[in-house]
Every structure is written in C-alpha cells, then in structure tokens.
Amino acid sequence: VKRRILLLAGGQSGEHEVSLMSARSVLAALPRDQFDVTPVVISPQGRWLPPTETARALETGRAQGGGDLVLHRAASAEGYDAVFPLLHGPMGEDGTVQGLLTLAGIPFVGSGVLGSAVSMDKVMTKQVLASAGIPQVAWRLAVRREWQDRPGEVGARARELGFPLFVKPANLGSSVGITKVSRPEELQAALDLAFNLDRRVILEAMTAHKPRELEVGILGNDAPLASPVGELRFDAEFYDYETKYTEGRATMHIPAPLPPEVAERVRSLALTAFRALDCAGLARVDFFYVEETDQLLLNEVNTMPGFTTTSMYPKLFEAAGLSYSELVTRLVELALERR
Ligand code: ADP
Ligand code: MG
Ligand code: MG
Incomplete structure (x- = not known):
C-alpha cells in the first residue's frame, strides 16, 4: 500500500524561493510506486494554496495571489501518513509548523518542536x-530594546569581541541580515539592519x-x-x-x-x-x-x-x-x- 505524503514548500521566510526549488527536486525523486505525494505551497503571506495554485507556484517558482487558507484541511490527521515540511527559516524550520503537525498527530520529516526551535x-x-x-566563537546577545534605550552598552559588548565581528539576526538563514563589521563606525548600520529583522541579535567574534x-x-x-x-x-x-x-x-x-x-x-x-x-x-x-x-x-x-x-x-x-x-x-x- 502506498504512503500518502504531504509535501509542504514555500513558506513565509526569505527562503521561500529556495524551498520551492528544493520541493521540485523532492517531488520528482519520491518513488511513485511507494508514495502518493500531494504538494502544498505556502505563500509568502502564509496561505496554504489549493492544488491549482500550488502546481502553478511550483512551475513558475513563485506563489501568486491569495488562495484559500487550506491549513485545516491539509494538516488534518486523516488523509496523510506523513508530512515533509520542506520549509526553511522562520515559520517553517523553527518549530511552528512542527507544533501544528504534532497537534494534528501526523508524523513528519525532521526535527520536532524543541530541536527545530533551538x-x-x-x-x-x-x-x-x-x-x-x-x-564555538565568542559571542554576545543583544535585544532590540537595549539597542534603543542603551546603545552604548551594546557597543561596549561589541568592543569586547573586537573587530572584525559578525552581526546577525538570531532567527534567520541564508545570510539574510548578516553584516561583517570591520570597523566600529560600521556597527550602527549593521545593528539597525539586524534589529529590523529580529528582536534578538547575536554579535560574533571572527577568527584571527x-x-x-x-x-x-x-x-x-x-x-x-x-x-x-x-x-x-x-x-x-x-x-x-x-x-x-x-x-x-x-x-x-x-x-x-x-x-x-x-x-x-x-x-x-x-x-x-x-x-x-x-x-x-x-x-x-x-x-x-x-x-x-x-x-x-x-x-x-x-x-x-x-x-x-x-x-x-x-x-x-x-x-x-x-x-x-x-x-x-x-x-x-x-x-x-x-x-
Ligand atoms: P545563516 O544561518 O544565514 O547561514 P551563518 O551563521 O551561517 O548564517 O553565517 C553566514 C556566513 O557568514 C557563514 O557561512 C560565514 O561565511 C560567515 N560567518 C558567519 N559568522 C562568522 C564568524 N563568526 N566568523 C567568520 N565568518 C562568519
Ligand atoms: Mg543557517
Ligand atoms: Mg549558514
């Protein structure tokens, strides 16, 4: 008997397109004699697209328009033996979708809520x-509110690490929002950029x-x-x-x-x-x-x-x-x- 697989792709993060590319490869590779695969593309706005829109998104490499929110249908326990959440970044790789699938009682590929979130x-x-x-490299945490209220403190934390250093949003991927800061004058722009994308930012020392x-x-x-x-x-x-x-x-x-x-x-x-x-x-x-x-x-x-x-x-x-x-x-x- 064939396993029914729900393949989730796209998603709300900056890695939406990367995910669609990966999904096309996985879709083509899951052996048809063993698996019955249903792809569902999640739009950048977080909508789970119905079959026609999903097929179009996979073909063109981008999700268009709204579409129905089919989350409740797609993730219901009946219908699928397993889910392959081929999603990168926040709202996909971070435990959120994993939590939904855990609640729905469907086995899924990859780490659970804890491993994904951490x-x-x-x-x-x-x-x-x-x-x-x-x-690991030496590092410091900074929270947006500290950067707004006490920027000097955040700057001091950076100086402790020395230059060059890396400034990164804590929860992202694909190098989005990451700056290599070579001189103290570049720190402000790097922190502004990272804090635009995340509440929490990590400062990291660079190796010599x-x-x-x-x-x-x-x-x-x-x-x-x-x-x-x-x-x-x-x-x-x-x-x-x-x-x-x-x-x-x-x-x-x-x-x-x-x-x-x-x-x-x-x-x-x-x-x-x-x-x-x-x-x-x-x-x-x-x-x-x-x-x-x-x-x-x-x-x-x-x-x-x-x-x-x-x-x-x-x-x-x-x-x-x-x-x-x-x-x-x-x-x-x-x-x-x-x-
Ligand atoms: P992402 O999750 O977006 O891939 P990474 O932490 O892997 O973020 O950083 C992206 C890239 O930035 C790394 O592959 C590396 O080239 C560079 N980089 C990040 N942190 C450091 C560091 N502390 N020292 C040297 N290079 C770094
Ligand atoms: Mg990463
Ligand atoms: Mg990386």
Whole structure:
C-alpha cells in the first residue's frame, strides 16, 4: 500500500524561493510506486494554496495571489501518513509548523518542536552547545530594546569581541541580515539592519584568520550517522546571500581535502551537537576550520538544509553511497519510525 505524503514548500521566510526549488527536486525523486505525494505551497503571506495554485507556484517558482487558507484541511490527521515540511527559516524550520503537525498527530520529516526551535535560534544553539562542550566563537546577545534605550552598552559588548565581528539576526538563514563589521563606525548600520529583522541579535567574534567552511550531514533519529565532510569555497568576504545563490560563485568539495583526523573530529562534534539539540531525521552541521591553529569551531545547525539535487546535504550522502531518491525515502521512513 502506498504512503500518502504531504509535501509542504514555500513558506513565509526569505527562503521561500529556495524551498520551492528544493520541493521540485523532492517531488520528482519520491518513488511513485511507494508514495502518493500531494504538494502544498505556502505563500509568502502564509496561505496554504489549493492544488491549482500550488502546481502553478511550483512551475513558475513563485506563489501568486491569495488562495484559500487550506491549513485545516491539509494538516488534518486523516488523509496523510506523513508530512515533509520542506520549509526553511522562520515559520517553517523553527518549530511552528512542527507544533501544528504534532497537534494534528501526523508524523513528519525532521526535527520536532524543541530541536527545530533551538537550532533555528543562533543564541539558544550557542548556549546548548556550550554546555555540551562544543567549541564555538565568542559571542554576545543583544535585544532590540537595549539597542534603543542603551546603545552604548551594546557597543561596549561589541568592543569586547573586537573587530572584525559578525552581526546577525538570531532567527534567520541564508545570510539574510548578516553584516561583517570591520570597523566600529560600521556597527550602527549593521545593528539597525539586524534589529529590523529580529528582536534578538547575536554579535560574533571572527577568527584571527579567514576560516575554511566545512559542512557535514547527519541522518537518523536516535542512532544518527554522519556523512563525509564537505567544503565550500568562494571568492567573497563571507558566504553571503549572493554568493550562496548565484550560480558559479561557490564551489563544493566532497570530500573536503583534510587530514582524516580533522574530518573525524568534524563528524564526531556534529553528532554530539545533533544529540545535544535533540534533532531528528536530518541536519546539516556547519563548521569553521582555522588551518593555521588547527581550530575547529561549530558555526550552526540547519535542521532543514537546502535540498535540491545539487545542494550540499544530498551531495554529501550521495558521496556516502545513498542516491537522492534513496535519501528522501529514508527520511520518510525515519519520520514514520519516530511515531
Ligand atoms: P545563516 O544561518 O544565514 O547561514 P551563518 O551563521 O551561517 O548564517 O553565517 C553566514 C556566513 O557568514 C557563514 O557561512 C560565514 O561565511 C560567515 N560567518 C558567519 N559568522 C562568522 C564568524 N563568526 N566568523 C567568520 N565568518 C562568519
Ligand atoms: Mg543557517
Ligand atoms: Mg549558514
């Protein structure tokens, strides 16, 4: 008997289009003899689109117009064996949709409410991982109200970290709202930008040397496996939105050219982080590696990483011998096992 899958895509975050691209790949790859897949696109305004509008959005790569709010129908327990919430960023990857699906009693791919919410928030992630003994850059939290009422205090926190530093909204992805601040004069604009997008902002120290960027995939529930380690290379100040999504700006190296001992450390730290954050199903764990000092720092954990056929996460498992279609099938199995 075929499993009925609801594939959620699009969503309200800045990563709406990225999600639609991933969804097209997943839709094409779920084996039709095993799965009966219904895609539902969520518009940037948060409306769950009916079939015709959904098909149009997947075809054109953008959700148009209003459409009915079909949330109650789409997420009702009857009708689907599992949901694949292929959504990135706030209102999708952050535990909100996961909470709705938990209430509806439908198994779903990926982390639950706790793992999703904590991993989405860069400050909570840092706190949890620090208590698990995972090495990370030095950081400080700032809240919007403090920036409005006592900007001097926030500035002092930045100076403690030193320049250059990174300013980031706590709950976003795809490098949206992130600034590399090289001089104190640039701090105000960076904080204004980040606080426009989030109530909470994280200030992060930069390593002394430009770090290499390593990524590793984790697959599984309570006995997770780590993929080979991949590396991203690009010619830019940092891995910003443009570099991420402009064809040809960045190159992927799988496996990353590393001493085997370093790759093993990456995999082991990533597994520890996955467990500490109570992740499930899948995650892509990203690191900075400072070659000069042999320093490995965990940067972030993405609980629903980019998922087109050419994205890092599927490529990492392909290198481990798991095809894209085997991978998506495995993710649905993991969702059903967790029930
Ligand atoms: P996002 O969740 O939007 O991907 P990241 O925290 O991964 O945000 O930051 C995006 C990119 O910015 C990283 O891939 C890296 O290139 C750069 N970056 C972020 N924080 C630091 C840091 N502390 N030191 C050096 N580079 C950083
Ligand atoms: Mg991220
Ligand atoms: Mg990142």
